[in-house]
Amino acid sequence: MIEQVGQSIPRKEDHRLLTGQGTFGADAQFPRMLRARVVRSPVAHGRIAGIDTTAARALPGVVDVVTAADLPSDLRIPVRIKVQDIDLDDHLQPVLARTDVRYVGEPVAVVVAEDAYVAEDAAQLVVVDIDEENIIIDMDDALDQHTIADFHLGFGDVESAFTAAKHVVALDFSVGRHSAIPMETRALTVDYAAGTDSMEVYGATKVPVFNRRVLAGMLQMDESAIRMRAVDTGGAFGVRGEFYPEDFLVPWLARRLRRAVAWVEDRAEHFVAINHSREQRHHLEVAFDDEGIILGLRADVRHDNGAYVRTHGIIVPELTLAMLPGPYRVPAYDGRVRVVLTNKTPCGTYRAPGRFEGTAAREQLLDLAAATLGIGRVEIRRKNLLTSAELPHARAMSTLGTDIVLDSGDYVGLFDRALARVDELGWNDLRERGRAEGRRLGLGVCAFLEKSGLGPHETADVQITNTGRIRVHSGGTSLGQGIETVLAQIAADQFGVSADLVDVVNGDTLLQPYGAGSWASRSTVLSGNAVRGAGREVADRLRDLGSQMLESAPEDLEVADGVVRVRGTTTNAVSLAQVWQAAQPGSRWLRPDEPAGLAARHRFSVDHMTYPYGVHVGLVEVDPGTGGVTVLRYLIAYEVGRAVNPALVEGQLRGGMSQGLGGALLEQFRYDQSGQPQTTTFIDYLMPTASEVPVVEVVLREDAPATTNPIGARGAGEGGLTGTGAALASAVSDALGLTSMDALPMDPAFLVQALATAANGVERLASQVNHYEVVCE
Amino acid sequence: MKPAPFEYYRAYAPAEVVELLTGLGDEAKVLAGGQSLVPMMNFRLAHPAALVDINAIAELDYVRREGDSLRIGALTRHRTLELSRAPEVQDGFSLLPRAARWIGHYPIRSRGTVGGSIAHADPAAEWCLLARLYDADVVVLGGQGTRVVPSADWFTGFLSTVAATNDVVTEVRFNRPRAFGALTEYARRRGDFAIAAAAVAFDVVDGRCRDVSIVLGAVAGEPLRVTEAEALVEGAEPAAPTWAAAARIAAAAIRPNADTYGGERYRRHLVDTLIQRAFAEAFASDASVSAASGIR
Numbered sequence A: 001m002i003e004q005v006g007q008s009i010p011r012k013e014d015h016r017l018l019t020g021q022g023t024f025g026a027d028a029q030f031p032r033m034l035r036a037r038v039v040r041s042p043v044a045h046g047r048i049a050g051i052d053t054t055a056a057r058a059l060p061g062v063v064d065v066v067t068a069a070d071l072p073s074d075l076r077i078p079v080r081i082k083v084q085d086i087d088l089d090d091h092l093q094p095v096l097a098r099t100d101v102r103y104v105g106e107p108v109a110v111v112v113a114e115d116a117y118v119a120e121d122a123a124q125l126v127v128v129d130i131d132e133e134n135i136i137i138d139m140d141d142a143l144d145q146h147t148i149a150d151f152h153l154g155f156g157d158v159e160s161a162f163t164a165a166k167h168v169v170a171l172d173f174s175v176g177r178h179s180a181i182p183m184e185t186r187a188l189t190v191d192y193a194a195g196t197d198s199m200e201v202y203g204a205t206k207v208p209v210f211n212r213r214v215l216a217g218m219l220q221m222d223e224s225a226i227r228m229r230a231v232d233t234g235g236a237f238g239v240r241g242e243f244y245p246e247d248f249l250v251p252w253l254a255r256r257l258r259r260a261v262a263w264v265e266d267r268a269e270h271f272v273a274i275n276h277s278r279e280q281r282h283h284l285e286v287a288f289d290d291e292g293i294i295l296g297l298r299a300d301v302r303h304d305n306g307a308y309v310r311t312h313g314i315i316v317p318e319l320t321l322a323m324l325p326g327p328y329r330v331p332a333y334d335g336r337v338r339v340v341l342t343n344k345t346p347c348g349t350y351r352a353p354g355r356f357e358g359t360a361a362r363e364q365l366l367d368l369a370a371a372t373l374g375i376g377r378v379e380i381r382r383k384n385l386l387t388s389a390e391l392p393h394a395r396a397m398s399t400l401g402t403d404i405v406l407d408s409g410d411y412v413g414l415f416d417r418a419l420a421r422v423d424e425l426g427w428n429d430l431r432e433r434g435r436a437e438g439r440r441l442g443l444g445v446c447a448f449l450e451k452s453g454l455g456p457h458e459t460a461d462v463q464i465t466n467t468g469r470i471r472v473h474s475g476g477t478s479l480g481q482g483i484e485t486v487l488a489q490i491a492a493d494q495f496g497v498s499a500d501l502v503d504v505v506n507g508d509t510l511l512q513p514y515g516a517g518s519w520a521s522r523s524t525v526l527s528g529n530a531v532r533g534a535g536r537e538v539a540d541r542l543r544d545l546g547s548q549m550l551e552s553a554p555e556d557l558e559v560a561d562g563v564v565r566v567r568g569t570t571t572n573a574v575s576l577a578q579v580w581q582a583a584q585p586g587s588r589w590l591r592p593d594e595p596a597g598l599a600a601r602h603r604f605s606v607d608h609m610t611y612p613y614g615v616h617v618g619l620v621e622v623d624p625g626t627g628g629v630t631v632l633r634y635l636i637a638y639e640v641g642r643a644v645n646p647a648l649v650e651g652q653l654r655g656g657m658s659q660g661l662g663g664a665l666l667e668q669f670r671y672d673q674s675g676q677p678q679t680t681t682f683i684d685y686l687m688p689t690a691s692e693v694p695v696v697e698v699v700l701r702e703d704a705p706a707t708t709n710p711i712g713a714r715g716a717g718e719g720g721l722t723g724t725g726a727a728l729a730s731a732v733s734d735a736l737g738l739t740s741m742d743a744l745p746m747d748p749a750f751l752v753q754a755l756a757t758a759a760n761g762v763e764r765l766a767s768q769v770n771h772y773e774v775v776c777e
Numbered sequence B: 001m002k003p004a005p006f007e008y009y010r011a012y013a014p015a016e017v018v019e020l021l022t023g024l025g026d027e028a029k030v031l032a033g034g035q036s037l038v039p040m041m042n043f044r045l046a047h048p049a050a051l052v053d054i055n056a057i058a059e060l061d062y063v064r065r066e067g068d069s070l071r072i073g074a075l076t077r078h079r080t081l082e083l084s085r086a087p088e089v090q091d092g093f094s095l096l097p098r099a100a101r102w103i104g105h106y107p108i109r110s111r112g113t114v115g116g117s118i119a120h121a122d123p124a125a126e127w128c129l130l131a132r133l134y135d136a137d138v139v140v141l142g143g144q145g146t147r148v149v150p151s152a153d154w155f156t157g158f159l160s161t162v163a164a165t166n167d168v169v170t171e172v173r174f175n176r177p178r179a180f181g182a183l184t185e186y187a188r189r190r191g192d193f194a195i196a197a198a199a200v201a202f203d204v205v206d207g208r209c210r211d212v213s214i215v216l217g218a219v220a221g222e223p224l225r226v227t228e229a230e231a232l233v234e235g236a237e238p239a240a241p242t243w244a245a246a247a248r249i250a251a252a253a254i255r256p257n258a259d260t261y262g263g264e265r266y267r268r269h270l271v272d273t274l275i276q277r278a279f280a281e282a283f284a285s286d287a288s289v290s291a292a293s294g295i296r
């Protein structure tokens, strides 16, 4: 059998998904199941004067209405990933607001009813009396009183770098609040077994083992009485599957009412309840010598985290700082971030957290520097990219608890390759031709660094079944990224079989109690290597038993094509099913007291992340009549180390790009002055559709296998998104004849204004749009 | 996003609709294509106590030409017009099929109705613009029988019309056919409601523009005729300077509200652009209309 890793085999999960046989959160149905509906705060900030549930309770079909007063204690949701030793306990979100509400959409009560319609009718009857208080919507208004974290990351002597500088270039850049909007909203179904006081929880696919720990702690139950079952999901992208208030409330209600309870978030709730992300303002300064070589970098970042700290703690601001220097040679760096709270939906990670923001800001700074120093945009980047000789490159700072050591790679090589491809495709000519016709075409380029494969560990089980199939119980979870297929390919290679012979079960805490879940582009690297390790151990055991059965030395045996055989023969073989039989209790091949079965559990651990990198190039057209931006062409060059399944890597890159396009041009959560969200339907929250997303040209490279894991893979989940804001901003500024842009998303009204500015000979935008003010002229 | 409880009735004739509505009182509503009403009910922005479904009234689904009038039954789907290549439509009203393509997405066009759009009275709705552009009459059946309301009197502001609660729109009658017409608009994504829209219609007689109508959408509570700009084009040469001058006047004439899609100045800029483009498109597309609106 040819090696499965490296093949673009079709996804194993597609048959079930495309024939309508997937099982999603809302598909789990149980007898006498109740429906929950969350009552949410209609105001952005205030003290709860009273909650009257009388009318709601009186509605026929209503089983229960609960408020914070009914909860066992003042429960708050803990942070999953703690960094920087900053105590955030005072800012954690309660599962139900008890005394104060801090954003529109905050849960204040839950109605449980016989069906979802009655639950929604009753929810409208819950009267929440709130004395409104002052609100803060703009992050800069929160700096004085509501900064909850203020820290620096950096290295080198920044003062001296700036003193020695020939040129210093500064830029203010802001990124709008937006987030992942998975096709499937959140859904939870809890089946409660009163007889054993135990429960099964369906739907929270992402980090089931962690969520179980939190839930067990809050319910004061033994973890083993809770089984989390990750099911199919319509996307997650960082937001879905984290522990939210509902992840406590629904199981708690099931136990309280001793019945199954289901909750499906509707889209209107989703827009105010799901983690928002991205909202940051950067002030960046870069120091150059007279050759255009970077001497030092300073960043002052403000990060709006919304009303509370959720499970991601402050990793988004931390990652922003840590990844800001990117793939460049930055001898001295000082990044400061202030994390503030405002009266908006709390924030968390969204695919490429911190990197989308930081890359967009840094690359605009470089565009501006190029103009200021009179160097080309390409040249300034090529000059400052780390060369392969300089790798590995340690940066004396850490993020997510790991030191930053940029592993192998050839940043300049990939950059040049991307540009060569763009030339080959004729995009420079297209730009020239368009301009000759008077059209506003612009080409933008950016280089970026990604991170992936966050440890410290991941566990996987591999076993052989009675029919000779291979079964994997992994800690990674299926978020739609194709991890089932990838893990099957990796497992298959340990036995020399087709991936068709492998079944992968993800995220079931009964089967795999040690999984760390899928996030941070970690699953192929972490779960993949864990599966590889477990597979090798099982293959060793197959050889061990096979050697007894075939009366040959284990070294002379190979495991391939579904059999264990003497190397070089075809008939001197036993099938995997036969070896399974030989491993059953009572088998004569088992030594006394030797455990039965053919299975292994392997824990893969790793200290350092692996750093993929890439280049994005976009060709856009700006319509001066409307300010509309059309993305005409787009290219992503990406170093993935080892592509387990190249088609899936390309899919990840393309999907990421369309989300990045949304953040660069369309998507933004807007609030009015009273903190009311203005984007609560798809009419106002503009996701890109197939009409807005161009075909993406992908240059996928495997030139620099990761040195930190045996497979050599680097993560591929986020690099399609990371550079999109940067490349599109660069392309738009090129189209408009500006030195740089200063805000994302680039909305048409703003671009029309920018065009007028450019027409007046001003190359640099004077100010940024205030996203929270509806400007009346 | 589940609707509040409501009663459901199905009517089989226009008179039955009026009878049901009269009996059910203020809280009852007609259900046509449901593409505006149902989402509003799901968001609980509308809580009708009862719906009177008119989808079974086949006699309200027709497109007929009578002299200079094109009569469209209230239940005619957007998609029917979009696909129409019939001479009675093409002759003088060829803009209607082209304009219908701007409405939402395919599923919305196959379900939504012309009468529903006119009754709903969204100031961005293509049918509402076209009604004003072609001096349409809205034919209404109510408690006192049938009346014909000129579109100039029909719209009374954002999502509101002169219709009484027991009125049913039975027909929209487009008048004043013209040789040249175009509707163009800008939205940030394909298929979205327009941030601003402009529609123009005119004839050219002896090298001069005649019988000019200019209507703007989404810049006021209802579709807006810009008579100042119409007067400027009337009798002028059909050429770019004329379009530009008209656009400038129209942009100055409007008083748009600022909203999340940009301030007043941006809306004026869009109107300026869209009027010029609508005129240019209309004048370029006279005979080549069917080609331009060919199947996608």
Ligand SMILES: Cc1cc2nc3c(=O)[nH]c(=O)nc-3n(C[C@H](O)[C@H](O)[C@H](O)COP(=O)(O)OP(=O)(O)OC[C@H]3O[C@@H](n4cnc5c(N)ncnc54)[C@H](O)[C@@H]3O)c2cc1C
Pocket (backbone or CB within 6 Å): B029, B030, B031, B032, B033, B034, B035, B036, B037, B038, B039, B054, B074, B075, B102, B103, B104, B105, B108, B111, B112, B113, B114, B115, B116, B117, B119, B120, B122, B124, B125, B126, B127, B167, B168, B169, B170, B191, B192, B193, B194
């Ligand atoms: C995502 C989306 C995008 C859309 N984009 C556009 C767009 O770009 N342009 C556009 O014009 N529209 C758009 N629409 C709206 C669509 O065109 C609707 O079909 C139309 O506005 C209403 O027609 P309907 O038949 O669906 O009416 P319904 O939704 O059934 O009814 C709408 C209202 O009109 C009343 N009503 C309906 N028929 C009659 C009648 N015969 N007599 C009296 N009252 C009646 C109803 O009681 C209700 O109040 C969009 C809709 C959606 C969901």
